[in-house]
Amino acid sequence: xxxxxxxxxxxxxxxxxxxxxxxxxxxxxxxxxxxxxxxxxxxxxxxxxxxxxxxxxxxxxxxxxxxxxxxxxxxxxxxxxxxxxxxxxxxxxxxxxxxxxxxxxxxxxxxxxxxxxxxxxxxxxxxxxxxxxxxxxxxxxxxxxxxxxxxxxxxxxxxxxxxxxxxxxxxxxxxxxxxxxxxxxxxxxxxxxxxxxxxxxxxxxxxxxxxxxxxxxxxxxxxxxxxxxxxxxxxxxxxxxxxxxxxxxxxxxxxxxxxxxxxxxxxxxxxxxxxxxxxxxxxxxxxxxxxxxxxxxxxxxxxxxxxxxxxxx
Amino acid sequence: xxxxxxxxxxxxxxxxxxxxxxxxxxxxxxxxxxxxxxxxxxxxxxxxxxxxxxxxxxxxxxxxxxxxxxxxxxxxxxxxxxxxxxxxxxxxxxxxxxxxxxxxxxxxxxxxxxxxxxxxxxxxxxxxxxxxxxxxxxxxxxxxxxxxxxxxxxxxxxxxxxxxxxxxxxxxxxxxxxxxxxxxxxxxxxxxxxxxxxxxxxxxxxxxxxxxxxxxxxxxxxxxxxxxxxxxxxxxxxxxxxxxxxxxxxxxxxxxxxxxxxxxxxxxxxxxxxxxxxxxxxxxxxxxxxxxxxxxxxxxxxxxxxxxxxxxxxxxxxxxxxxxxxxxxxxxxxxxxxxxxxxxxxxxxxxxxxxxxxxxxxxxxxxxxxxxxxxxxxxxxxxxxxxxxxxxxxxxxxxxxxxxxxxxxxxxxxxxxxxxxxxxxxxxxxxxxxxxxxxxxxxxxxxxxxxxxxxxxxxxxxxxxxxxxxxxxxxxxxxxxxxxxxxxxxxxxxxxxxxxxxxxxxxxxxxxxxxxxxxxxxxxxxxxxxxxxxxxxxxxx
Numbered sequence: 001x002x003x004x005x006x007x008x009x010x011x012x013x014x015x016x017x018x019x020x021x022x023x024x025x026x027x028x029x030x031x032x033x034x035x036x037x038x039x040x041x042x043x044x045x046x047x048x049x050x051x052x053x054x055x056x057x058x059x060x061x062x063x064x065x066x067x068x069x070x071x072x073x074x075x076x077x078x079x080x081x082x083x084x085x086x087x088x089x090x091x092x093x094x095x096x097x098x099x100x101x102x103x104x105x106x107x108x109x110x111x112x113x114x115x116x117x118x119x120x121x122x123x124x125x126x127x128x129x130x131x132x133x134x135x136x137x138x139x140x141x142x143x144x145x146x147x148x149x150x151x152x153x154x155x156x157x158x159x160x161x162x163x164x165x166x167x168x169x170x171x172x173x174x175x176x177x178x179x180x181x182x183x184x185x186x187x188x189x190x191x192x193x194x195x196x197x198x199x200x201x202x203x204x205x206x207x208x209x210x211x212x213x214x215x216x217x218x219x220x221x222x223x224x225x226x227x228x229x230x231x232x233x234x235x236x237x238x239x240x241x242x243x244x245x246x247x248x249x250x251x252x253x254x255x256x257x258x259x260x261x262x263x264x265x266x267x268x269x270x271x272x273x274x275x276x277x278x279x280x281x282x283x284x285x286x287x288x289x290x291x292x293x294x295x296x297x298x299x300x301x302x303x304x305x306x307x308x309x310x311x312x313x
Numbered sequence: 314x315x316x317x318x319x320x321x322x323x324x325x326x327x328x329x330x331x332x333x334x335x336x337x338x339x340x341x342x343x344x345x346x347x348x349x350x351x352x353x354x355x356x357x358x359x360x361x362x363x364x365x366x367x368x369x370x371x372x373x374x375x376x377x378x379x380x381x382x383x384x385x386x387x388x389x390x391x392x393x394x395x396x397x398x399x400x401x402x403x404x405x406x407x408x409x410x411x412x413x414x415x416x417x418x419x420x421x422x423x424x425x426x427x428x429x430x431x432x433x434x435x436x437x438x439x440x441x442x443x444x445x446x447x448x449x450x451x452x453x454x455x456x457x458x459x460x461x462x463x464x465x466x467x468x469x470x471x472x473x474x475x476x477x478x479x480x481x482x483x484x485x486x487x488x489x490x491x492x493x494x495x496x497x498x499x500x501x502x503x504x505x506x507x508x509x510x511x512x513x514x515x516x517x518x519x520x521x522x523x524x525x526x527x528x529x530x531x532x533x534x535x536x537x538x539x540x541x542x543x544x545x546x547x548x549x550x551x552x553x554x555x556x557x558x559x560x561x562x563x564x565x566x567x568x569x570x571x572x573x574x575x576x577x578x579x580x581x582x583x584x585x586x587x588x589x590x591x592x593x594x595x596x597x598x599x600x601x602x603x604x605x606x607x608x609x610x611x612x613x614x615x616x617x618x619x620x621x622x623x624x625x626x627x628x629x630x631x632x633x634x635x636x637x638x639x640x641x642x643x644x645x646x647x648x649x650x651x652x653x654x655x656x657x658x659x660x661x662x663x664x665x666x667x668x669x670x671x672x673x674x675x676x677x678x679x680x681x682x683x684x685x686x687x688x689x690x691x692x693x694x695x696x697x698x699x700x701x702x703x704x705x706x707x708x709x710x711x712x713x714x715x716x717x718x719x720x721x722x723x724x725x726x727x728x729x730x731x732x733x734x735x736x737x738x739x740x741x742x743x744x745x746x747x748x749x750x751x752x753x754x755x756x757x758x759x760x761x762x763x764x765x766x767x768x769x770x771x772x773x774x775x776x777x778x779x780x781x782x783x784x785x786x787x788x789x790x791x792x793x794x795x796x797x798x799x800x801x802x803x804x805x806x807x808x809x810x811x812x813x814x815x816x817x818x819x820x821x822x823x824x825x826x827x828x829x830x831x832x833x834x835x836x837x838x839x840x841x842x843x844x845x846x847x848x849x850x851x852x853x854x
Contacts, residue, residue: 211416212419214410215416219429220430221430222433229429309466310419
């Protein structure tokens with residue numbers, strides 16, 4: 001197990017190396033010039049060139065790359081071209097909203113979707129199943145901006161129960177923090193609830209046909225124990241996998257939701273940085289995310305071993 | 314009849330979705346008394362399992378009892394509330410199943426699986442009392458080291474140990490009725506013998522009644538007090554075990570008893586001297602390469618220094634229990650696996666370590682038929698496509714290949730219409746015939762049948778064995794017949810090889826091996842075959 005952890009953590013290094021090369025090249029080979037954007041519309045070619053030299057963009061690509069890698073190795077992700085703030089500071093300031101939204105979404109989705117999927121499988125073919133399965137299709141089909149504005153319209157504008165948009169840090173009290181988080185969480189959760197419900201249902205349907213489920217019933221166990229302990233316990237692996245993938249996708253999916261609700265999180269920071277061709281910020285965020293992806297994968301693999309004693313590393 | 318633990322009268326089970334009231338079990342009546350073992354015998358589809366599931370109230374989706382009565386200790390079960398049924402399951406009646414690996418929850422310790430019965434049926438018991446009971450149950454079913462074994466997971470136990478856990482679980486609340494649904498079919502003979510003894514012992518000690526479902530009249534002869542024979546959902550014959558075994562009234566019962574392998578003596582046959590395969594000192598060790606990280610795994614060899622020879626037209630049986638290395642030997646001979654050392658001579662060519670590219674030409678000389686015909690045919694290919702594939706691979710033209718596939722089907726007793734159908738449209742026995750036809754498509758010298766009849770009903774088993782015998786005679790085919798069932802091997806094979814823990818323990822002509830085995834292990838295996846006394850007397854008669 002220790003060796004497995006060590007090997008997997010080591011694997012972060014090649015992943016980051018490959019990701020950094022791809023990101024670095026993609027940004028520079030793509031259209032758009034940060035120097036031109038920064039210098040403004042009325043800048044002369046000389047001014048743009050001067051700006052480019054100032055930013056170090058006049059160096060050859062290998063030189064720029066080497067410079068950047070050495071920087072990262074020192075734990076420095078560089079400074080933003082537009083705001084001149086350190087990338088680490090920028091990311092840190094945007095971390096809390098995204099993290100709060102992501103965690104709330106995952107927890108809420110799991111709590112709603114797993115029992116829903118179990119119920120749908122148990123009552124296969126009945127109205128409960130049809131409702132859950134039909135709901136899942138709608139959940140997949142609805143884009144986040146539609147769900148978001150619908151929820152805002154009903155709960156914020158009509159009923160006026162919840163704020164329309166914005167984010168309040170936890171330091172200003174749990175109540176305002178929580179109230180601002182409800183609608184974005186609901187919005188972002190739709191697709192995850194749909195996804196996890198479908199997978200739970202499918203996985204449960206397979207397991208419910210297994211012999212040990214029949215054994216559990218033959219032992220005279222209550223149906224909830226048969227379902228949740230025996231069947232769900234054995235359906236865990238595919239569900240965990242999809243939750244893991246869900247968390248990874250979440251980091252991308254959060255962009256639209258953050259825009260709808262004007263939440264100053266990492267998603268919006270990414271969009272702003274890409275639009276401004278703010279190379280260091282984009283690079284920094286992507287490196288950070290890819291590190292997180294590797295860790296999520298590792299966490300999922302470890303959770304397999306926790307749920308299934310037959311798996312060991 | 315208040316003494317009856319179970320009495321079923323005129324039970325009919327119908328398919329709920331069928332508007333014509335299509336039934337899977339009709340008008341079944343039977344009873345089980347205290348201290349009595351009643352065997353329900355029938356082939357797949359006879360309704361024996363459906364009957365037992367109806368008693369337990371665990372019929373699968375889409376089936377429901379339509380009419381009749383099931384009384385457990387005088388209490389009517391049909392129409393009983395779900396809550397009451399749940400109480401009775403475990404408390405008054407319990408069930409054990411065929412495949413103890415899949416019948417146990419793989420992600421819970423076996424001890425927890427026993428303990429949860431007490432947790433839900435006897436909530437007043439303290440945790441330490443439950444622990445004590447679980448341990449004493451493990452002792453009751455004679456599990457080794459009960460204190461530790463209950464902390465293991467199912468995959469860490471042997472098949473016999475898992476079935477003992479199932480029995481412990483069933484006996485937890487001391488039910489009056491135990492339903493055993495083919496509990497020994499998936500086990501080795503020696504393990505089967507122990508489990509049967511355990512069940513008989515529990516009947517004697519605790520006075521429970523047992524409804525024992527089986528397809529094997531050998532098992533019936535070992536344990537049954539009374540027998541109920543079922544076919545297509547109805548009872549065709551019932552009576553005391555002695556009467557049914559010795560004077561069956563129905564032709565169907567007679568045919569089932571006759572189909573028990575080993576009821577006929579193997580005939581001595583002349584075999585040519587032409588050796589088609591010679592295996593010398595073949596060994597195989599799994600996982601013997603060292604990884605990049607960490608040391609080499611030192612695993613015991615799955616096969617050690619096996620030597621044998623096979624002559625044209627000979628049927629050689631390889632017998633052994635699970636883990637004996639018989640399948641490894643077969644897979645190495647077919648080069649589905651590469652042996653670690655030793656030689657495999659096909660004529661004067663050694664294929665033991667031949668490279669895959671060159672091996673291709675020799676593959677057609679050795680063909681394999683596997684155990685489960687349901688899984689060894691591609692479900693999306695028509696039979697015709699499956700049959701021409703092999704021949705086309707080795708260069709036959711489409712016309713020649715399809716002509717040959719017609720002949721092959723004829724050879725295995727199927728007609729042309731099979732060519733355009735899919736595997737799921739055939740019965741298990743027909744599918745195994747198709748698998749054999751598929752194997753014969755490349756005109757091999759040697760056919761390896763790896764447990765090829767083990768998944769089939771006894772009567773179908775007998776037909777496939779007859780087919781193999783017939784093919785040997787007509788084509789001069791040499792056959793390596795691998796089985797865990799000594800009785801089947803005895804009926805078909807000219808010579809036998811007995812394997813244990815990767816080694817060949819004994820080999821010799823079938824008659825000699827059966828009459829005067831020289832090794833203890835062979836004697837144990839022979840003694841463990843169910844119904845051997847009955848069969849011996851039947852042979853004399």
